[in-house]
Amino acid sequence: MSMNSEGRVTRPETAAPANVDSFTGNKGLMLEEALIFEIGASDRTGVDLPEAPKIASRLGGLEREAPISLPGLSEPEVVRHYTRLSRQNYAIDLGLFPLGSCTMKHNPRLNEKMARLPGFADIHPLQPQETVQGAYALIHLVGEWLVRLTGMAAVAMSPKAGAHGELCGLLAIRSALEARGDARKVILVPESAHGTNPATAAFCGYAVENIPATAEGRVDLEALKARLGPDVAGVMITNPNTCGLFERDMSAISDAVHAAGGFVYCDGANFNAIVGRVRPGDLGIDAMHINLHKTFSTPHGGGGPGSGPVVFSEALAPFAPLPFVEKDGDHYHLVEEETAGEHHADSFGRMVAFHGQMGMFTRAAAYMLSHGADGLRQVSGDAVLNANYVLRSLEDVLDAPFGASGPCMHEALFSDEGLAQGFTTLDVAKGLIDEGFHPMTMYFPLVVHGAMLVEPTETESKAALDQFIGALRSVAERAKAGDPALKAAPVHAPRRRLDETAAARKPVLVWKEPASGGSAAAA
Numbered sequence: 001m002s003m004n005s006e007g008r009v010t011r012p013e014t015a016a017p018a019n020v021d022s023f024t025g026n027k028g029l030m031l032e033e034a035l036i037f038e039i040g041a042s043d044r045t046g047v048d049l050p051e052a053p054k055i056a057s058r059l060g061g062l063e064r065e066a067p068i069s070l071p072g073l074s075e076p077e078v079v080r081h082y083t084r085l086s087r088q089n090y091a092i093d094l095g096l097f098p099l100g101s102c103t104m105k106h107n108p109r110l111n112e113k114m115a116r117l118p119g120f121a122d123i124h125p126l127q128p129q130e131t132v133q134g135a136y137a138l139i140h141l142v143g144e145w146l147v148r149l150t151g152m153a154a155v156a157m158s159p160k161a162g163a164h165g166e167l168c169g170l171l172a173i174r175s176a177l178e179a180r181g182d183a184r185k186v187i188l189v190p191e192s193a194h195g196t197n198p199a200t201a202a203f204c205g206y207a208v209e210n211i212p213a214t215a216e217g218r219v220d221l222e223a224l225k226a227r228l229g230p231d232v233a234g235v236m237i238t239n240p241n242t243c244g245l246f247e248r249d250m251s252a253i254s255d256a257v258h259a260a261g262g263f264v265y266c267d268g269a270n271f272n273a274i275v276g277r278v279r280p281g282d283l284g285i286d287a288m289h290i291n292l293h294k295t296f297s298t299p300h301g302g303g304g305p306g307s308g309p310v311v312f313s314e315a316l317a318p319f320a321p322l323p324f325v326e327k328d329g330d331h332y333h334l335v336e337e338e339t340a341g342e343h344h345a346d347s348f349g350r351m352v353a354f355h356g357q358m359g360m361f362t363r364a365a366a367y368m369l370s371h372g373a374d375g376l377r378q379v380s381g382d383a384v385l386n387a388n389y390v391l392r393s394l395e396d397v398l399d400a401p402f403g404a405s406g407p408c409m410h411e412a413l414f415s416d417e418g419l420a421q422g423f424t425t426l427d428v429a430k431g432l433i434d435e436g437f438h439p440m441t442m443y444f445p446l447v448v449h450g451a452m453l454v455e456p457t458e459t460e461s462k463a464a465l466d467q468f469i470g471a472l473r474s475v476a477e478r479a480k481a482g483d484p485a486l487k488a489a490p491v492h493a494p495r496r497r498l499d500e501t502a503a504a505r506k507p508v509l510v511w512k513e514p515a516s517g518g519s520a521a522a523a
Helices: 075-086 109-115 129-150 162-179 196-203 221-227 250-259 358-394 425-434 462-481 484-488 500-505
Strands: 009-011 154-156 186-190 207-211 232-238 263-267 287-289 310-312 324-328 331-335 412-414 452-454
Touching: 109 358, 129 154, 129 310, 129 324, 129 331, 129 358, 162 196, 162 232, 162 263, 162 287, 162 310, 186 196, 186 221, 196 207, 196 232, 196 263, 207 221, 221 250, 232 250, 250 263, 358 412, 358 462, 425 452, 425 462, 425 484, 462 484
Parallel strands: 186 207, 186 232, 232 263, 263 287
Antiparallel strands: 154 310, 287 310, 324 331, 412 452
């Protein structure tokens, strides 16, 4: 037995059993946490409150007829409950987040500090414009960067997310067509596009038709050309696409669509892979949204409003939405109305009430200014390098359907081809949870059976990637060998694998106190 200088045991003579159930259900310091209704009780309270005075009701017959039945807990119980739950969250601050086509990159803390400055965080959309000149200047600055980086003519900063940006772009296209009296009704969407693209086109009243992909995972240019005609308003194309590949024929696609009288919308969600290296405007793009929460590192969901600015070509710039910030000398003002004879008289109208995502703009500005043009170029280079490192490190154990199509861009795509009979992508994902990783994107894109889409981003070190690659390789080898233990995964997580079909069809959305003992979670 090894002892340290204080006489404490540092290495036991015999290893402890690997699987020993504890009385509490806790696993070391990963504490088992019951529902808050099971911890507290509705017939007690954690604080002393005076008896409520008897006053006449003003609810007009809408008074509660039964107790509210909220659990009563003390302050320490409440704090501990939510702290324990927070420890069960997986986040980019804990480890690599490999969701494909989502760019779950690290958000620099400098950005967060800037967004919390009172001059940005505490302003109100109805303040007099003279009192928010700094905020307007920052919005204008971010817009200038986006126009310069994309090689486009104008930008709308108002859309609140990627899909909102798609709507903005299509409304501008529709307005441009209406202005020339051209009632086109069809939008073409390649198989490799993001799923929101056809949904947005349908929402705008267009009929959606698919364009097939080639065997190497890119848009079939000849099929696209064959479908173009006087009824086609435009094409919505994702580049780089959801197979992780750059559309090499993008310029030819744009030329063909323009020759047929249509417009080209580009889904810019994957701009992180080409920022500083490719200007979409040079490829003939007419409109493209940019997810600030992806390329420019603002929080991705859960943190309030998002931001999906849209850049426009010269052909669509006159139809861009209101409101927008305009610079006049050293003064900034918000243009909120169309004015006959002015440069924005053809706007399709007001997109939103206010620029409510000020925090997103501030974070993006901090990211842009701290990186500079050369730094953003390195961002895309490192992101592509990391994705190719993952692809080539695993293609001998996982099927890479487009591995022969050349280098990938921002993400590595694998399929379930070669797994043992009865084993699926879901088993691989659950096995990764036991390895301490959030699973990658599964079953998307739909053009690949059992798809596994991994996007490491540029923020991961080689050491972090090597650990993830090793974990995924281990799980994949178990799935190929038909390891029955993998079917039970995850076994180390706070919760085991559930019946997803039953959970979707018969969800338990309301807690009910068990009739006699038993588990409330099973009610």
